[in-house]
Amino acid sequence: MDWDKLRIFHAVADAGSLTHAGETLHLSQSAVSRQIRALEDSLGSTLFHRHARGLILTEQGELLFDATTAMSKRLEAAVARIRDSVEEVFGELRVTTTTGFGSLWLAKRLPILYERYPELRIDLMLSEQVLDLPMREADVAIRMKEPSQADLIRLRLMSVRMQLYSVQSYLDEHGTPASLDDLATHRLICQNTSTAQVSAGARLVQELLAHPIRSTLTVNNYFGVLQAVLNGLGIGVLPDYVTEDHPQLVRVLPAIESNEVPVFLAYPEELRASRRIAAFREFITEQITEKRQREKDTSGL
Structure with a gap:
């Protein structure tokens, strides 16, 4: 041929x-x-x-x-x-992750990575769709479940749980619920259960909606849920990693949360020696380690 x-x-x-x-x-x-x-x-x-x-x-x-x-x-x-085997860290790196994690946690930390490698070009693809890494639809992924493909290198980064949050101004005006039954007098902000999302989050929302709730607002991503909560519209279902960057959030009904959601970093075996992948992996693991240390310091106060 x-x-x-x-x-x-x-x-x-x-x-x-x-x-x-x-x-x-x-x-x-x-x-x-x-x-x-x-x-x-x-x-x-x-x-x-x-x-x-x-x-x-x-x-x-x-x-x-x-x-x-x-x-x-x-x-x-x-x-x-x-x-990558002979050059410094530069060029395009295509990163895929969920809309929530990418917009609420990853994007605001990228200045640290760019400061280290100013010639790096990141294409951040935010979607609930699982892209095919071996077929090079992306170079590296952060996924909310363990990848099933055998030809991927994977690293477990952390765990996430969906929990209930509001802001103090809303709770001062409408009261703080003491039980699930008390949600009947509040507005619940969440993703629609038919929206693409991790199954643990959808199950928690289904359980909450099984109770009589006066008013709801559904949004198709956690960024929208967060904005509504921050603006005092009600009580929202959000991933727990948002609290570090939004200390004004107040945990509501602490006993209510989703099952644990594992977060994995994954990339193709053929990119094992890539300097760009190595730089991104080191950056992510550093950020996760620092997050855990801050949480440990806070809990020890």
């Missing part, structure tokens, strides 16, 4: 246009077209449907594009490993 023709095919399939692919490859449209025709002839299959607005992959083209996409990601990983 001619690797150069596959490279050109991949660029055309990605761009959906001979012209745009040619601009990316620094080739003329006619040169790109000739290479695609030659590849189709060698395979004995049509790879593109031509129409006025561009090109659409045929079924055979889709199969080949899946293969070239996988090849491209593997090559990117190989290049990253080679560069």
